Amino acid sequence: MDIQEIKRPENLIYQKPKSLLDTPMHYCPGCSHGVVHKLIAELVDEMGIQEKIIGVAPVGCAVFAYNYVDIDWQQAAHGRAPAVATAIKRLMPDRYVFTYQGDGDLAAIGTAETIHAANRGENITIIFINNGIYGMTGGQMAPTTLKGMITSTSPHGRQVDINGYPLNITPLLALLDGTCYVTRQAVHTVAAVRKAKKALQKGFENSMLGKGTSVIEIVSTCNSGWKMTPDASNKWMVENMFPVYPLGDLKDNG
Amino acid sequence: MENKEEIRLMKGNEAIAEAAIRCGCDGYFGYPITPQSEIMETLMDIEPWKTTGMVVMQAESEVAAINMVYGGAGCGKRVMTSSSSPGISLKQEGISYIAAAELPCVIVNVMRGGPGLGTIQPSQADYFQSVKGGGHGDYRLICLAPASVQEMADLMGMAFDLAFKYRNPALIIADGVIGQMMEKVVLPPQKPRFTEEEIIKLCPWATVGKPETRNRNQNVITSLCMDPVEMEKINEHLQEKYRSIEENEVRFEETNCEDADYVIVAFGSVARISHKAMEMARKHGIKVGLLRPITLFPFPKKEIERLAKRVKGFLTVEMSAGQMVEDVRLAVNGKVPVEFYGRLGGMVPSPDEVVEALTSKFVK
Amino acid sequence: MTEEIIIAGFGGQGVLSMGKILAYSGLMQGQEVSWLPAYGPEQRGGTANVTVILSDEKISSPVLRMYDTAIVLNQPSLDKFESKVKPGGTLIFDSNGFTRFPQRKDINIYQIDATEYAAANNAQKTMNMIILGGMLKIRPIVKIENVLKGLEKSLPERHHHLIPLNEKAIKEGGELIKKLN
Numbered sequence: 001m002d003i004q005e006i007k008r009p010e011n012l013i014y015q016k017p018k019s020l021l022d023t024p025m026h027y028c029p030g031c032s033h034g035v036v037h038k039l040i041a042e043l044v045d046e047m048g049i050q051e052k053i054i055g056v057a058p059v060g061c062a063v064f065a066y067n068y069v070d071i072d073w074q075q076a077a078h079g080r081a082p083a084v085a086t087a088i089k090r091l092m093p094d095r096y097v098f099t100y101q102g103d104g105d106l107a108a109i110g111t112a113e114t115i116h117a118a119n120r121g122e123n124i125t126i127i128f129i130n131n132g133i134y135g136m137t138g139g140q141m142a143p144t145t146l147k148g149m150i151t152s153t154s155p156h157g158r159q160v161d162i163n164g165y166p167l168n169i170t171p172l173l174a175l176l177d178g179t180c181y182v183t184r185q186a187v188h189t190v191a192a193v194r195k196a197k198k199a200l201q202k203g204f205e206n207s208m209l210g211k212g213t214s215v216i217e218i219v220s221t222c223n224s225g226w227k228m229t230p231d232a233s234n235k236w237m238v239e240n241m242f243p244v245y246p247l248g249d250l251k252d253n254g
Numbered sequence: 255m256e257n258k259e260e261i262r263l264m265k266g267n268e269a270i271a272e273a274a275i276r277c278g279c280d281g282y283f284g285y286p287i288t289p290q291s292e293i294m295e296t297l298m299d300i301e302p303w304k305t306t307g308m309v310v311m312q313a314e315s316e317v318a319a320i321n322m323v324y325g326g327a328g329c330g331k332r333v334m335t336s337s338s339s340p341g342i343s344l345k346q347e348g349i350s351y352i353a354a355a356e357l358p359c360v361i362v363n364v365m366r367g368g369p370g371l372g373t374i375q376p377s378q379a380d381y382f383q384s385v386k387g388g389g390h391g392d393y394r395l396i397c398l399a400p401a402s403v404q405e406m407a408d409l410m411g412m413a414f415d416l417a418f419k420y421r422n423p424a425l426i427i428a429d430g431v432i433g434q435m436m437e438k439v440v441l442p443p444q445k446p447r448f449t450e451e452e453i454i455k456l457c458p459w460a461t462v463g464k465p466e467t468r469n470r471n472q473n474v475i476t477s478l479c480m481d482p483v484e485m486e487k488i489n490e491h492l493q494e495k496y497r498s499i500e501e502n503e504v505r506f507e508e509t510n511c512e513d514a515d516y517v518i519v520a521f522g523s524v525a526r527i528s529h530k531a532m533e534m535a536r537k538h539g540i541k542v543g544l545l546r547p548i549t550l551f552p553f554p555k556k557e558i559e560r561l562a563k564r565v566k567g568f569l570t571v572e573m574s575a576g577q578m579v580e581d582v583r584l585a586v587n588g589k590v591p592v593e594f595y596g597r598l599g600g601m602v603p604s605p606d607e608v609v610e611a612l613t614s615k616f617v618k
Numbered sequence: 619m620t621e622e623i624i625i626a627g628f629g630g631q632g633v634l635s636m637g638k639i640l641a642y643s644g645l646m647q648g649q650e651v652s653w654l655p656a657y658g659p660e661q662r663g664g665t666a667n668v669t670v671i672l673s674d675e676k677i678s679s680p681v682l683r684m685y686d687t688a689i690v691l692n693q694p695s696l697d698k699f700e701s702k703v704k705p706g707g708t709l710i711f712d713s714n715g716f717t718r719f720p721q722r723k724d725i726n727i728y729q730i731d732a733t734e735y736a737a738a739n740n741a742q743k744t745m746n747m748i749i750l751g752g753m754l755k756i757r758p759i760v761k762i763e764n765v766l767k768g769l770e771k772s773l774p775e776r777h778h779h780l781i782p783l784n785e786k787a788i789k790e791g792g793e794l795i796k797k798l799n
Contacts, residue, residue: 051463056325057476066474072461074328075476076321077351083318084325088461090309091281091331095463113321116314263645263653263772289657374657435680436638436653438645523680530679604683 017041019050019070026064030230032220033061033129035187037068039197040100040127043204044071053096053204054088056081060102061135079110082117085124089207096204098125104134107143107169114173121178121212125203128170128215131222132241139225143167146244151225166244170217174250180211182251186219186242188234211253219245260441266406266432267292269439270336270362273410275302278445279360280331281309283322287341288374289430290364294336306447316341320348320361327357328475330453330460332414336362338430339380340371342388349423350389354477356492358417360410361395362426364433367573367600375600376430378522381577384427385551392489394496396424396503397550399521403437409548411442418456420499427550429573431523431602505548506557510536514543516616517561519582520571521547524603528571531608538609540617550578555585562589567616571608572596591616619674621759622682624699626667627691627712632746636689637668639750642768643760644672652680665694672759687757689749691733693717710753710795723799728756730795743780744787751791762788 020041027033057065059078066073076084081099089097134140141151148157174182185196203214221233284294302308313319319335326333342363367377396416398409413424461473479485520528525546535542570579579594595611597603627633644651654669687708690696705724714733732748
């Protein structure tokens with residue numbers, strides 16, 4: 001059997017989602033972003049919503065999300081994605097509108113936009129990648145950096161008396177009347193990936209039901225920033241991130 | 255909703271709101287600040303979402319408001335925001351992004367005295383910020399300066415038209431006098447908002463969702479380009495656009511310049527004050543003309559250059575320490591003296607003061 | 619004809635709305651009008667003033683230094699604007715709370731004690747219309763019928779039943795005003 005025979009359509013058992021572009025990803029090997037991007041692309045295909053979905057990309061590693069997922073995108077200024085998404089959804093209420101934000105974007109510079117969009121109950125989906133570090137700028141401290149965690153701007157470990165506490169923003173968003181679904185997921189195992197995809201689907205669906213804001217936090221790894229192998233990163237995340245940011249639904253209004 | 259022209263007595267701020275609805279605006283996003291809060295108050299009172307479908311939102315901050323404008327403009331919608339000086343400073347990051355992503359929108363600045371929190375009284379000290387950039391990077395805004403309540407209404411429609419023609423943000427810079435004063439105004443008839451089909455046709459770049467038929471690539475609204483070679487090309491394209499705006503969109507009003515020995519250059523409410531000063535000076539036999547730029551970018555430099563060949567001098571009058579006067583001097587290029595008279599920090603010059611300035615600096 | 623007017627007093631005395639009604643009246647008789655408040659955070663108790671111009675021609679400057687007519691309703695406003703009346707012009711004041719009266723000889727000075735009258739006749743809400751009536755008696759720059767039309771245009775419909783009361787106040791003002799010099 002030669003290669004051409006193997007490649008015949010009837011032998012196909014897996015293919016990448018149609019909505020995932022061929023551009024090679026700039027993400028580091030082992031990074032969670034690639035997995036979440038693929039889940040979004042799968043959902044766009046499965047839900048048949050390519051012409052009805054608009055993504056808002058952040059500033060941070062995912063700034064180039066538009067190079068990988070084949071939908072219309074707007075790239076927002078740092079932290080402002082929820083404001084940008086608010087206007088898109090208000091002006092085109094029959095579209096699926098989501099933001100894709102990192103921890104610096106969502107929980108530091110964009111805290112006000114995040115909280116107010118969620119508090120207004122904007123019918124958008126907020127996807128929040130929390131890896132406890134600033135990846136793109138080279139591993140600086142994030143609001144969600146753990147106590148004692150070493151980053152380039154906390155080289156002796158995050159000290160509470162200097163840097164304050166890790167900002168646990170997702171439970172805070174769950175408290176707001178405007179949110180309908182707040183959940184915390186991860187993509188480090190096959191089972192976790194499946195659960196995360198279900199959560200993302202639910203978030204997209206909610207945005208069409210007029211129930212309010214859905215927030216899907218993905219506790220993630222940044223093996224480059226953490227200076228670990230991908231495998232060690234996953235283990236470190238389970239041991240250190242999950243106790244502070246435990247997985248599961250924080251709020252589900254059904 | 256009136257479908258025909260209508261004569262009303264209203265404040266400049268109210269005229270902005272009424273005209274916005276009538277020129278088919280899709281969305282307003284703002285944050286209250288004196289002296290322009292009547293714009294959002296009027297919109298909220300009229301509730302245009304019940305008639306034209308226009309969205310009106312009070313944002314959590316000026317920063318959020320300008321980024322909402324970015325989002326709406328990226329969808330090809332006719333969207334706007336308004337604020338006053340300190341709030342416009344807050345919006346500068348967003349304005350730079352909008353200019354870089356080549357999105358059309360309208361921004362209204364009803365200027366007040368600064369710097370800092372300053373005062374709520376009228377000023378024109380945001381001229382540099384308006385016409386030289388304001389935010390980071392090499393960009394320009396189309397900048398319109400109304401001098402009456404009627405022009406507040408008229409320039410609103412023009413600002414949207416120019417913004418879409420050039421895919422560039424347009425700024426209306428008024429001041430507290432024009433915003434707060436009431437005058438007679440003829441409101442334009444109601445124009446329908448663009449339908450989605452029209453937007454897709456007029457703005458093929460808009461992010462409205464990628465059609466499954468795959469007859470176009472994905473649309474991406476962004477200002478990011480990591481490759482400096484490409485980024486230089488983007489900048490050159492922007493500069494070419496600004497030159498084209500300078501070539502085609504200069505607007506100004508001239509009064510009595512034909513036989514004038516001296517020309518006053520002033521914009522906005524100060525042009526009105528200077529108009530009266532011109533009348534007073536002419537009664538004293540001083541041949542004075544008035545040049546009122548309606549567009550501050552593009553600036554009427556060719557006209558000033560033309561006048562400089564035959565007048566004895568220019569007096570620039572501003573509610574600032576002297577900002578537009580620099581552009582007048584560049585255009586005059588040393589041919590004749592260019593003098594300046596200004597009031598600062600929220601003080602408004604009176605016509606008498608302008609006459610005194612004119613006589614003391616030129617006639618003596 | 620062009621009439622340049624300043625109306626000044628405490629916030630809450632109806633200074634801005636008196637100017638607004640005057641501007642509307644001018645509009646009703648087809649004139650050019652401008653209404654420019656010295657705006658500020660003052661609501662009640664502070665000082666408020668408004669420049670109103672009615673003209674048969676296009677109005678150039680809405681900002682003025684000298685006025686044809688000044689209506690001053692408190693002492694600080696008299697102190698500020700007495701000197702800003704053009705020679706031969708008109709100054710109208712309500713003497714309530716005044717410790718110093720107008721001094722100029724080259725202008726026409728009128729007194730209208732509308733505050734006192736309004737208090738005695740339970741007409742505080744139309745006090746500013748009494749003053750406007752007084753002014754129109756001596757400076758009939760707009761017709762009363764156009765003032766009433768202006769009121770109809772500027773007042774929300776739910777207040778239209780108050781228009782006859784305002785008409786009465788305008789008449790009373792005409793009777794109350796007296797020349798001092």
